[in-house]
Amino acid sequence: MKARKIFIILSLAAGLISLPIIHSCDPSHLDLKPGTETEAMMFQSEEDFVGAIIGVYAKLTDFYYFHANNPTHPMWLLPGDDATTAGTSPFESFSGMQPGQGLLGQYWTAAYQLINRANVVLQKIAEENGIIKTPGLKDNIKGEALFLRGWAFFGLYNFFGTAPVITERISSLKDIYPPSSTGTQLLDQAIADFQEAAELLPVSYPQNQIGRITKDAANGMLGKTLVFRACYTKNTADYTAAITAFNKITTRHLVADFGANFDANNENNEESLFEFQASNAPSFENIWLWNDFDIAIGPMSSYWGFFYGAWSWWNLDNMCIVPSKKLLMKFEQGDPRVIETLDTIAPDNGNAYRYPPMVFGSDTIKVAFAKYVKRGKEGDVTSSVDNPRILRYADVLLLKAEAILKSGGSKADAIALVNQIRERARNSASPASAVPADHPLSETDENTIMQWIMDERFLELCAEEGIRWLDLKRWHAAGYINLANWTAGDNDFSSVRIDFKFSDWYNQTNGQMLFPIPTSEVNANPSIKQNTGY
């Protein structure tokens, strides 16, 4: 009896004690699933392909938002002669340009993450077999991925000259040392991407998807990139190809009002080919974080505070990006574009101290840019919903004029295109202004006409998308202008910085005027060749 009792107790005890053993010894306890879905679960439906391409678009945010008080814009706006700043920036003074410069790494990283996302989409589209059923959807998504990738290569070429051309997703540690490109490989790839995209993309989208890339956008970027390549390779066939591409644009035209191009309430208008679709995160924009941080608060906005004195909150180091004196002097009095482009700062404005004074004869004035930040059109300057117009039809028309002129086409046609821009400018005021008047179609001197084109681009496209710096650089390469001797003076770069050192930098880079490849890339990738001068 007693033994039996002991036995029962012991069995019970053994059971209790061994419970943990049984549990402990089950190795499947370690087979946990992550709290997020994995790649293996995706691309089982059309929806997944659409989600993936949206993810590529989303990366555009990195280029255009506040970026935790470190926006990328100075990198492309300040080197041009249209904008200047009193603040310290190597992109304005061309001194202190170093591989460790944060914005370079920021731009480079964003561009390659975008390329990576596009390559993932292209990989999945190539592997797709019967899941996408909607007619045209597969081509459409592929075209968008190609376009966005091409856009990233276009930028990389213009700023860095050489950079890895990556057209397939890298997923093995063996392949993490992609080599630098040579020559115009980056542009060549961009052109190939735009060309293919133009074949695949639709002409338009339903209302609720406006903002996605169209056939016109691909032809626009294709033509633009061809014009750029023509400048660097001096191959006039590219100009002809560019005209062909531009001629395929069917649905775009200049809008009546120049100012509509910077107005948040006039986004994706008929002049627009490609815009970053700025918006607001559903909960609130936390501009100190990044787009894909969180659905609710990751920023979706654009940033314009650098025009507006809202750049920096705690010191004066980073002052506004303001119009250069050269730009102020270039506008004809009465050009309706002036009030949409420039804004005179009243002396009692609390932010006036941020704007460097410009001396005109006996007058000292302070001027700001009005594009995108003109009252009532911009929304909040630190997290704006106003879309940056990356490519608009005015840009296309002027590029086309340049291509016609430089490929030996009709000079009158080229002048007429410039006049289209001027005419729209005149008509942007009510009543219409007399200036800028049309250029005479009879002009035959190529240099004069080219100067008109260059001047028109200067006024029409100033402080947009870094267009001016990229123009200066390519025109220099093509020999239309010579930057070698440009100074800070009123007619050259028009910089307010007295430490301006363009010629030093020009010589240092052997006239290539390329930014250094970021340290993060050079350190981690032995196959990369640093640009001359760094």
Add this chain to the structure above:
Amino acid sequence: MRSVAAILLWLLFSASATIAQIQVTGTVTSKTDNTPMPGVNVVVKGTTVGTTTNVDGAFSLNVSDANATLVFSFIGFKTLEVPLEGRKTILVSLEEETKELEEIVVIGYGSRAKKDVTTAISSISSDDIREINAVTPELAMQGRMAGVQVVSGGATPTARPTIRIRGMNTWQVSSPLYVIDGVPITEFGSGAEGSDPRNQDLRSPINIMTFINPEDIESISVLKDASAAAIYGVRASNGVILITTKRGKTAQARVEFSMKSGYQNIPKKYDVLSVPDYVALYREAYANVPEATDQMPKVFDPNDPSYLGNRPTTDWQTPFLNKNAPTQDYNLQISGAKESFNYFLGAGYNYTESPYINNNIRRYSVTSNLDGRLSKYFTTGLNLRTSYSKSYDNQGWGGGRGNLDALAGTTPWQPIYDPDGPGGYAPAMSLAWTPDFVANKLWGPATNMNPYGLMWNSDQDYLLLRNMGTGYLQFEPLPGLRFKGTISADWYANLRRSFTGIKEAYFNITPSDPLALAADGVDDTKGSYGERQVRNFNLVKEFSVLYTKSFGNHNFDFIFNAMDQSYRVDYTDASTEYLTNAGKDYRGVGGPQEYVNGFTGYDKGALQGYMGRLSYNYNSKYYLDATVRRDGTSKFAKETRWGTFPSFSAAWRISAESFMQNLTWLNDLKIRAGWGQLGNQETQAFPYLSKINRNAKYSLGSTVGFGNPEGIMNIGFYFPDFPNKDLKWETTTTTNFALDGILFGGLDVTIEYYHKFTDGILQETPIAPSVGSFNNPVINIAQVKNSGLEIALNYRGNIGDLQYSVFGNLTTNHNEVVKMYDHIPMGGESGRIEEGYPINYLWGYKMGGIFQDDQEVADYQSKVTDIIASNQHPGDIWFKDLRGGPDENHRFYTPGPDSTLNEYDRVYLGSTLPGFFYGFGVNLAYKGFDFSANFQGVGDIQQINGPKWHLTGMQSNGLNQLTDVLDRWTPTNKSTKMPRAAATDPGANTRFSDRWVENASYLRFAYLEFGYTVPKKFFDMIKVAQGLRIYVGGSNLFTITKWTGLDPENEYYPIPRVLNFGLRATF
């Protein structure tokens, strides 16, 4: 099956029954107070025959040999061997252990006499722990243990200290593992997942160790080498801190009450400029830089109506100090041991205010530890611990300005108070609606937010409820053989409640429109409010087999342990921007849907481990311990998730050899050596899988004709990872050689050399950005080496009635990164990681001197082009040209000058890891009086003096500056230390350079205490209590250091000076 088991059991139990012949009875009492001692182990020496004493301290035992020797043992008492010499009744009295040799050290799954320890373990007892003036127990280790570096988290009572055991192994997570009464602690955010700022935010700033009442702790043991820590191998590679809480010991119920009360103060503040000096400085700074002269804000111009230079100087720092911040601690503990049952019950209350305003913690804690003997074969026990704390933490608000450094830099003309302002605080902004919301800075471009106003307008507290429990059942079929099953659970919920009122816009320099919600047609909001709850659950299941056996002089000890741990965290967050009532009691998330936000989430992990340890000693002379672990983790892919980690340690007690017996001055001498490996799995979750991020989003459809410019949000996704399926355990190999000795009857010495080598560091590797991966892959690649010497000395003695003890310890550490992935250095200027250097070294430019005149500038510029400076003038700093850019033979930089000063000229400026740290102290007791003093320090350490960096920069008008800048360079004061004032800093004098690097070594008078114990005679007369000790003490009394800031240990939240008094009574 059943019959086999029955036979086995019969065999086991019959053994002791058949041989018994002589019955011996006796009583065991405590020598200290002559009370009977229950639960004492009584064993016949050399056999497994034994029993334990009953509630009256009595025992009865059958022995086969009338001349056998009985061994009496009880934790905390000296083991006594009594030869029977034919006696059948014996009276034994046990002496409490005081001598070092017999000190019992908790080693994990048991304890051992110190003389028998073969591994590297430091420990402190409750006497040391109760001396500290902290809510949380970690600080008790500071300066008390060789090899253990404790860096205070600062004055905030809820701050987490940083603990490094024998240096820094790795850079992901190098904090040790805490094991409380056998339960390995997990905390979401403390591991690699904490590097995600989102998770860090979820983790909350409250140190979860505050849930342990230091008064409940019996001992803290730190397992430093692999052989020691192997016992808790999973996650143990950074060392293990074993916290053992008190249990009942004495037959008579023991009631102890203690209370402690103190006051804390911050001894130092920054000396900053008055308004006139501040104005003069910046007027000069603008005048000095022609391109910036025009930029001088009007508020510095005496001729301008907005001039602020004639305003009074505001002291921004003093109001932030909570003068005489109280600390209070009350504890009541009841403990005792009956024949088959011992108990410990404790309750405590602590209230501690931070020496800075708006921060405090209030903690209630209850503990019960129970052990019961069910029968001869079964023992069971239950530990339960509940703690509830409420921490008020309203300093984070104000955009991180809640520290002296930020306050010192506030423009001195800006006021704090204004009777007409909201809440009596002076606004920073003027607000207008004309009709758009416009906020203008009231105090010029350099207007600062008013953190006092922000704090008045907001609330933030944390409610932490934690329950931890362990239950075990032990089966002991034979003396020496035990099977033990344990289940432990640790659960805590942390609730954060945050409130911000609508007056924030007045004090915040980046305000949003407080009436924005009213514009939508609903009533005015009264503020925003959010609640966030994070619930951690940690479940540990263990099964152990323990067997102890002796054959003659051969003593064996065997442990097998299987452990399964799973943890999970869930979080819930809800917030609203719309409150109908701001009153503390009426807040809640609800109201109009469009203002309500919320999210939930979880994380989980699992670990398994098997461990076998065999310990052998021959006659307490030769020792060998061998441990093998096999650990699995859910972090890695199936193929690589299991790792095997062996360790060995051996010791030779030379003093036990006969040839050493003549050396009377040498009481004990032991040589020991150990080698072993442990794994570390801390890295991001599921690094072998390609996960999805569904937060990428893009808006479409914003057109003129189709709604607003925001468009419609489309949610996309991308794959952020670069998965690495080959990832495996990071391994730390430790090697030790040590000498333990006791000399001259009381001098306890340990000298130990350690070497730790961490291989396969789970490194988030910065691969080329052109690869385009959002997250860097985790690769097992880097290697780090730590080595050093530990010396610990302890001497106890007496001169007549004066008893004294002196202790001292010193640890040296040499830390070096041996290998990086593809040799690529990582990290920024304040924490660089590079081959051949210590982890997180300071990396920057070297200051050469200050240009005294134009000629010096010209001379310098003829040799070196400084491309970081945009302009250089007399009074600017010149920096040394030390390196050049990469070339064919040098991948990252070329040694030697290259005439260009650029980013390649950044060099090693100092190590942020201490080369050595130490502690020493003295204890005296004379009759009823006692005195103790402890010192603690670190050496050979450099830190960047952050406040000095931006409070002597003189480049922007946004910051007030330290009075050090009064000695700045001017043409008439040609300073060689402080450069000129220069707006926008064209000379880039403020670049990261050795100008800001300071020696952060210090020696701190950590603790002083005087006590008086009322004589026992007194209580014998009044019979109210049994003992009473009263004491007064002080902490952090002074610090000797070359550091020029407030505190070399924690510059931003300096450690307070504390004066306290207390009493401890037993009944």
